[in-house]
Amino acid sequence: MLSPAFVICWMGADMIDAAKIRPVLQIKGLHKSFGALNVTKDVGLSVNAGEIHALIGPNGAGKTTLIHQIAGLLKPDSGQILFEGQDITAASMPQRARLGLARTFQITSIVPSLSALGNVALAVQAGVDKPLGFWLPVDSDDSLNKPAQALLDIVGLGARAEVIAGRLSHGEKRALEIAMALALKPRAILLDEPMAGMGHEESARLTDLLKSLKGTYAMLLVEHDMEAVFSLADCVSVLVDGHVLATGPADMVRNDPQVRAAYLGDEAF
Amino acid sequence: MSGPLILSGKRSSFWPVVVLCLGLALVPLVAVLTKQGHWVSLTTQMMILALAALSLDLILGIGGLLSFGHAAFIGLGAYTTGILIQEGKGDLFIALPMSLVVSGLFAFVTGIIALRTRGVVFIMITLAFGQMAFFAAQALYAYGGDDGLTLDGRSTLFGLKLLSNKIVFYYLTFFCLAGCLLLLQRLSRARFGRVLLGSRDNAVRMETLGYDVFRVRLVAYVLSGMMAGLAGFLLANHTEFVSPAYAAWQRSGDLIFMVIIGGVGSLWGAVGGALTYLLLEEGLSGLTEHWKVIFGPLIIAFVLLTHGGIEGVVTRVRDLLDGGRHD
Amino acid sequence: MSLLAIQVLNGLQLGLLMFLVAAGLTLVFGVMDFINLAHGVQYMMGAYLAATFIGWSGHFVIGLGMALIGIMVFGLLLERVMFRHLYTRSHLDQVLATFGLILFLNQGVKMVWGAAPLSVPVPEWFQGSVLLGDGILYPVYRFVIIGSGLLMALVLWLVVEKTRLGMLVRAGASNATMLSALGVDVRKLFMVIFAFGTMLAGFAGAMAAPILSVEPGMGDQVLILAFVVIVIGGIGSIRGAFAGALLVGLIDTLARSYSVDFMRLFVGPAAARGIANGLSSMFIYLLMALVLFLRPDGLFPARGRT
16 A cells, blocks of 8 residues: 555655645755765755654765754755745744754753753743743743643653753653654654664664654654664655665665665665 | 853742842941941942842853953943933933943844854953943043043932932942842743753754744843943942943953852852952952952962862752752 | 054054964964963063063073063963863853963062063164155164064964974864874873963063063953954964954054044044044954954854864
């Protein structure tokens, strides 16, 4: 059976336009170079509503650079980034976040001096009516804390809400980042190696979490853990040397001889 | 900034502030009863310094922005007040708002440029803007230039010379300080404070959450500049004198020292820091006219020996205190 | 026209002195990420040591040489006792500790040499003036300053561009963590850079001693101007420091001289000088603000620095 997601994942930008399908996130002809070094070469890919599109590739292939460009931390030299049909190529990071594009970082990025609950509440706060009030204490603000606690429960940190975030374990911090991303009520989430540095058990737990979130959010997942990638992704793109070598449903990419030769090797299977 | 400064929104600084305010409110009474009139004036001066240190603490302690030109705002407030008094428009309800407007405007314009930079460059730019204010004061030839300007008197209140009374002026200063303490105490624990704190720890993260970090910092910077401008207004009235030295970069250094010694980000600590500074100055200059020869090495020793600066000590102590609670 | 020539020469001379101070500062910033407020007092110490040794030996060159050795020893001593412990600290700690050092040294020289300015005679060889045409005379010694400043700049350029040490310094300025990855003894490199920077600042102070008054606090203003220079030029960049220093030197001198003339159109001479002094000093900071607004990384950012 061929679901629509699978079809889109094959298509080039012109075909998608012709078919009048609108992916949540669509990237067209993205280029970026640092001096003589081309780190992103004519990259195009799309992420459909409710599906996980995994981006794999060897170290140094330009995966994080690509995520940075989509999130707005780096500006591409040319190309286009469309979010729900809207061109966000020139938008700032905060603008993209407010439109509903959330992200997590490869290197854990939280506010270490606040509690776990405080971190998520801070993310919730970004979306409320008066995010910058001067007067009312934020600690006892249930309009922030209740949704934050609910999100912590979802990612399995419900019992750790009061712990100062800097003192959480590595795996807990990764989960906290995901809770912060979810707090933005995003339409799409960019996940930059969420399993990096995790033990087997922790990654399995995170894989289950992502599986449960699949269908609700469109996700672009950069990940080295192939087990996680192939159990989660609807669609896989292989990035080698800054350009997309192959895109397709997970099974097809897994068996693509070109991909096996360029990147996966045999040990991954 | 390396090493996170600690200011958790959770810890309440409410009671120390209340106790401090009550204590300060009683100073004139005690001074009159014990016939130590000069205490009133000395404490007034301490409170003005504390207000200036407090204003720096907002951006340095909570915001993590090391401004080395903070004395400029004091100078601007003081000169605005001084010039208005000399021109016969020194009424409290003209001079005070004007001081706030001028210092706030300067903070806004310089903030737009300075807050685009990070780290070392931010320190140097604020220092340079501070110097700009210093030289602007020196260029005010009609108002004393290099030598400064002795004022005809203090601000009036609807034409009445109420503020010339030591006790009245004491309480004016007291209410300014208490008001600012209350404001910052609320603000640091409110939504704005948390975003400012988050930007100090992890600015990129805050942007990916959708916060406009630049704008948040600019608001804090302007607020801090206005508060220092208020201190300048009080200083000009207290000393009945204005001088470019108010805006000198050494004053900015002194203010940083006060904030650090009191504990970065601890609001009542800024008051304690100002008090410590004044006591050190009084005590050391009683020993020798070259008191800075002792004061300088004291600062160095303080930094080197409290490994990681005072915030290191504060962190360790708090870690110990917290140990039982969280783990 | 001839006035302009003199002012340009004066500006060049100020710019080159500024460059000597700024070069050390920008390297220490760029390579070590260390904010050293005490760089200005090292300039002051250079001037005081020169004044002392020249007076004592009765000979300019011998005195200058002794002052240079003295300032180098002084710099190494400071590095060992204090600065070494600050490299890994936060900028806040560095600012505060070096601020304490400024207070100490400014007051210290006042105790040792007194508060009154010292004067250093212009060396005999370099007394007199050069005729520039139109009957305009320009002191020989100022040409000596310009010449030695240019010579130092050349030496510095050769060291930074052509030697292994220079390569390490450049690598460090664009990416400091790379140095330790390459197995360089970072501690030793820091010490060399620091001593070298101190020596340059001290040399500038010593050369300036005969034309400026040697007094406590003379380094403070120079320090802040040097900050402006390296912010304009781009942190960690020698080329930037050179361009920034000349720009600041020229603009400061020209603005000072012409704003006096300009203000005299409106007020009396004394007032004009007072106002112009402040205005022209402000001008430099406005220039800096403008440069930063247009190019936040300065005019010549060190390559590869982010």
